Amino acid sequence: MASNKRVGNSDFYRMQQNLARQAQRDQRAAERAAAAAEREEKAKYFASRRDEAERRTADIAQLVAMLDGLLVEGIRRPAKIDLGRWKRAVSRRVFEAGDLGTSAQRPEWRQFEPAAPGMVSTLFGGKERYQAALSKARRRFGDATANWERQELDRQQRLAQARAAFDIRVAEERAECMEHNRRIDAEIASLNERRRPNVERYCEQVLARLLLPPQFPRRAEVAYNPDAEQLVVQLQLPGTDIVPTAKSFRYVQSGQNRDTIVETKRPDAEVKKLYRDVIAQVTLLALRDLFDADRRLQKVAFNGHVDSINPATGRQEYPCLISLDVTRTTFERLILDRVSPADCLRYLNARVSEHPYALKPIEPILIFDMSRFAFIEGLDAVSSLDHRPDLMDMGYGEFEHLVRQVFEAMGMQGWTTTSSKDDGVDAVVKNPDPFVGGVTIIQAKHYKNVVGVNHIRELAGAMEEKKAGRGILVTTSWFTAGGREKAYEHGRMQLVDGQNLIFLIKKYIGKDVVIGVRRPRNAASIDQPDLPEG
Known part of the structure; x- marks a missing residue:
């Protein structure tokens, strides 16, 4: 008995040891799996960061390519606006009555008429019962017919009202459409007659449709001189923030758990040149679209401004960076998809800021405000x-x-x-x-x-x-x-x-003057005015 007990205890101990060793093996396997999962997550993270750096570099390159190609891309489509396309066609709507268009079935006597009594039934009072049923059926038939007639009259009235309301809506829509088309015709006629407000409105629409990126401003004002077929334009140019100051991005991993994306700056000279080229392209594209959209226009005076805040005063300013006055004859000699934008402006004798990226202003060739x-x-x-x-x-x-x-x-x-x-x-x-x-x-x-x-x-x-x-x-x-x-x-x-x-x-002026006006004693005077001085 003692021997059997020792054998049993030995087996139990071995089983306990095996279980402990298995638990250790399972724990080490779990730790290895966790470490592998952590390494895999880190690898994925590092790869995503490298991809992010590459993507940001590609985005910058794509943006610069887009900025370089503004003019070439913009001149690919015609700028003329067909005002006639804004006309509306008169809709041919058909009245739909719906449920009101269908009348309920009129009651029929056969639905209420009682069956006639047979010979045997007649002998046992069937005739009297039939007469009573007949009278009741006639009352029910009369009530049903009267009810149907009321419902039918109500349906016809509501149908007439719906049709009248439909006719009114159609007439109003037709009148609105005809008035809209009349205004379009009047606008086209006035544009052909070269009336100043209409030409100005048309040219402002042309400038609003410049093929430029959505983040570019669209503020434009024009003044038209019908005698000289000249347009004076004041256009808001994009600010300096449109040009990326970063050239590329690279991912740097330093240490086991430290990493960063490092930005490589674009050289200042390259940033300034790119901005100069951008505003030059916008200028040339605006001139091209105006001459292309209005074939009777002979001359355009252009002033390109930019919104800015003076760092010295904190005040909002609108300095002019580009100004030129060009005729159609001169402009149409240009092959715009081959020109260097900055060189082209020099050829057109434009005034261009010496330092446009610093928003250094110039005096416009022709003051826009005065042209109004x-x-x-x-x-x-x-x-x-x-x-x-x-x-x-x-x-x-x-x-x-x-x-x-x-x-x-x-x-x-x-x-x-x-x-x-x-x-x-x-x-x-x-x-x-x-x-x-x-x-x-x-x-x-x-x-x-x-x-x-x-x-x-x-x-x-x-x-x-x-x-x-x-x-x-x-x-x-x-x-x-x-x-x-x-x-x-x-x-x-x-x-x-x-x-x-x-x-x-x-x-x-150094003149002593008087004003022969009787001024009431209670008329208060104002302080000396703070007037602008040159």
């Missing part, structure tokens, strides 16, 4: 002050010229608009400084009575229409409190009342 106004030669109104110092003795036009001369004496470039085409603008002045300059429109009110809020709104509307940076309202009288508050809320408007006008004339 009709101007006349300035009259010397100051000389008349020697013998007629009361401004109220002046004529209205003479007063406008005096206001212009005041601003010219302050160093501004001044023009006076024609009275028939001024659109609420009496004079235009321009600060020639390319950074902080811009166009200011002026309204001159040769008034004896107070100037109120409506005049402030009128100036604001003229500023919006003419896209002027500032507006000045000059009067021989005074302003209401509401008018002064409205101008302050606008933020880009200055008011000059009679007392301040006298001060400005004395300061800048």
Whole structure:
């Protein structure tokens, strides 16, 4: 018995040892599998990072190739817009009655008529029962017929209403379609007649459709001179951020668990050259599309600007980087898919910023803002002050010229608009400084009575229409409190009342003048205006 017990214990111990060894083998196998899985995950991660670096490098190369080929790609398609394609065809709709188009089945007597009694039934009171059933059937038949007639009348009424509503919708759609087509025809006719607003609108649409990447700006403004068949264009060019500063990317693994993607910078000279070529291509493409889209256009003056923030002032600016004036004859000599864009601009005698990547501005060949106004030669109104110092003795036009001369004496470039085409603008002045300059429109009110809020709104509307940076309202009288508050809320408007006008004339022209206007005692004056000086 003792021997058997020892044998049993020995077997149990061996079994325990085998189980322990198996557990160790299983643990080592699991650790090896986990390590292999970790190595595989790391390998996948490293491969994905290498692929990411290669993909980013390929994306940069693709972007640069796209930027290099803007002009060649853009001229492959015609730029002319067929306005006739915007017409709508009158739809031929058919009225669908649906369930209302089907009438319910009219009740029939045979559905209600009782069966006639037989001979035997007649002998046992069947005749009386038949007469009673017949009377009941007739009542039911009458009720069913009346109900059907009511339902049918209601159906026919609703059907008529639906048909009438359908006819009204069709008529309205037809009228809307015909009115839309009439407007298109009128637009085409006015374009053929070379009416200024229509030509400008058409050319703005052409520029909005330039074949450029979606991240490029589409802001464009045009002014058309029908006498010379000339277009003046102000186009927003892409900013410097359109050019990638990175040239390539490479994956670097340092150590067991450290890695990074290193960017290789594009040389500064290459970045600047690429940006210069991009804006040159956009310029040439815009000119090509305008001449191609409007065959009667003979000349285009182009100013290319870019939105920027002056790092010194933090103010938003719109410097001009490219400006040129080119005729159709000269431009059509070019073979655009073979030219070097920058060299081509030099051939066209364009003014190009020496350092466009630094957004160094140039003075445009033709000021865009001025092309929107009709101007006349300035009259010397100051000389008349020697013998007629009361401004109220002046004529209205003479007063406008005096206001212009005041601003010219302050160093501004001044023009006076024609009275028939001024659109609420009496004079235009321009600060020639390319950074902080811009166009200011002026309204001159040769008034004896107070100037109120409506005049402030009128100036604001003229500023919006003419896209002027500032507006000045000059009067021989005074302003209401509401008018002064409205101008302050606008933020880009200055008011000059009679007392301040006298001060400005004395300061800048050296003339002592008076204004024969009876000013109420409670009429508040305004502070000395913060006017732009050249």
